[in-house]
Amino acid sequence: MCCSPANARARTLIRACADGQLGVGSRDSGNHASPETPTIPGVVTAIAAGDYHFVAVTASGAAYAWGRNSNLQLAKSSGDYYTTPQLVTGLASGAAISQAAGGAAHTVLLDSANSRIYTFGSQLNGRLCNAITSTSDRAVPYALPTATFSNSSIIQIAAGDSFTLMLNAQGQVFACGQNDYGQLAGFPSEQATPRRLFGGTLITQNTFVAAIGAGDFHTVFVSNGYVYGTGRNNRQQLSIDSADAQRSAFALVVADSGWGAGASVMAVAAGSEHTLFLTSDGRVFCSGRRSTGACAGGSTNSADQGRAIDVTPALQPGETVAAIDAHTATSVITTSFGRVFGFGANVKGMLNANPSTTYRFAPAVMLTGSTFSSTAVGGATAMYLEGAAPSITTSTGTTSTGTTSTGTTSTGTTSTGTTSTGTTSTGTTSTGTTSTGTTSTGTTSTGTTSTGTTSTGTTSTGTTSTGTTSTGTTSTGTTSTGTTSTGTTSTGTTSTGTTSTGTTSTGTTSTGTSGTTSTGTTSTGTTSTGPPATTATGTTSTAPPSTSYTTHTPERRPPATRT
DSSP states (O other): OOOOOTTOEEEEOSOOOSTTTTOSSOOOSSOOSSOBOOOOSSOEEEEEEOSSEEEEEETTSOEEEEEEOTTSTTSOSSOSEEEEEEEOOOOOTTOOOOEEEEOSSEEEEEETTTTEEEEEEEOGGGTTSSSOOSSOEEEEEEEEOGGGGTTOOEEEEEEOSSEEEEEETTSOEEEEEEOTTSTTTTSOSEEEEEEEOOBTTTBOTTOOOOEEEEOSSEEEEEETTEEEEEEEOTTSTTOSSOOOSEEEEEEEOOBTTOSOTTOOEEEEEEOSSEEEEEETTSOEEEEEOOTTSTTSSSOTTOOOEEEEEEOOOOOOTTOOEEEEEEETTEEEEEETTSOEEEEEEOGGGTTSSOTTOOEEEEEEEOOOSSOEEEEEEOSSOEEEEESSOOOOOOOOOOOOTTOEEOSOOOBTTBOOSOEEESSBOTTSOOSSOOSTTOEEOSOEEESEEEESOOBSSOOOOSOOOTTSOOTTOEEESOEEESOOOOSOOOOSOOBTTSOOTTTOOBTOEEESBOSOOEESOOOOSOOOSSOOSSOOSSOEESSOOSOOOOOOOOOOOOGGGOO
């Protein structure tokens, strides 16, 4: 998602409610008939919403907050609300904020440049990750040290109603806060310090997580193109094909008719009782409560949607969904053409519909006359960020079962000048599979370099090629340069500039690959089409997928408590 357009500016939605959420210097509970533009110094690059407060991040790395401050979620030590954007102070010298997330009563900021996270607001249930679970509030931002996250940079943050999620570059998720519905899997009821989050047989400590989402009381992960959820499921918001009211271990999320041929899930966003899923081909799916319109279609009498369904609106030729956001019972999507659609709860007319229309069941364009890069949806206000339209870059990479992925795509039979560590290539999906038409059977190749070895129209099976490796043998530190295999049986297989059956890679260094079998399967840098039967064991991913996609998922309280 593009988040740093050169001409970006934040514009709050057409209508909003009290506590100064429009950020334009007034506090009222009326509806606003035209877009408002808060005065924020500099170019706005990212926006986020909590229940009743907003945060804007600028290109200079500053963060500004406004709206409700009853729990000091604006980093201001006094005042119940602020009607204009306030600079967040108390950050370390040189801090450069790049992302923000808002909970019901707390705020999370990410300083990517310095690998640091800041939290402030309500400390209840340990949601600030600062070892405190008391009812007191904190105005001075608390800085979490980098060492907390395995000394790896954090790349995405999300905040639920009363918990915080943090994803690092190694695909590990850390969390703190409340676990009353199982949203933090096997954690205690309150977790006041950051801790690795995984649970069950599908999400283990070796699973590489690519994206995260936080609803009010449920958590969703994207891994290997598949989605896993845990926590509250009272309205089927987890889409796990189960009537369980809540889960305390991750379960596989399913779509009613599948995600589509060749498609996988790239990002997630969650409200109070529904979840949105963005696929690699630019469509949006939804599961959970339908009687509010949050999953589009239906009516106030509609049953909950237990399996995710396609809710993509009618788009123009070539237009796709590129960004998603959700809050309470409202859904908002941004397209690759920079258009914004909304559906679900229309509190205070926040979906640009007459306030007498309680719910909008059909997605409709919310604002025209400009191009938007992202949105942030709060309890009764929505904010748009003007700028270049967002786009999705499909990640072709995932975690391989029992394999290490290190930055390579192997297509057909030739790997040139590539390092393969532990068997597979990063950026490829490989589940017990290697290059097309090439069989390497039980071979250990340690520090062997093959340069310019050509076997044309020949398969070497159980034969020793001069200065190279034969099937089932070990070749250690051997170099074969410009060698043509002799004493070989020709079986009509052509491997040009590459391989003989059993081991060879052209210009490739293979380190520590043992007993790996790939049998005529093609690995073309695409995502695997079936979920693993069990969690990858011994899988280490040393790099995240080639593309990361980030969506903001603000926390929300159940609709019944909204005002």
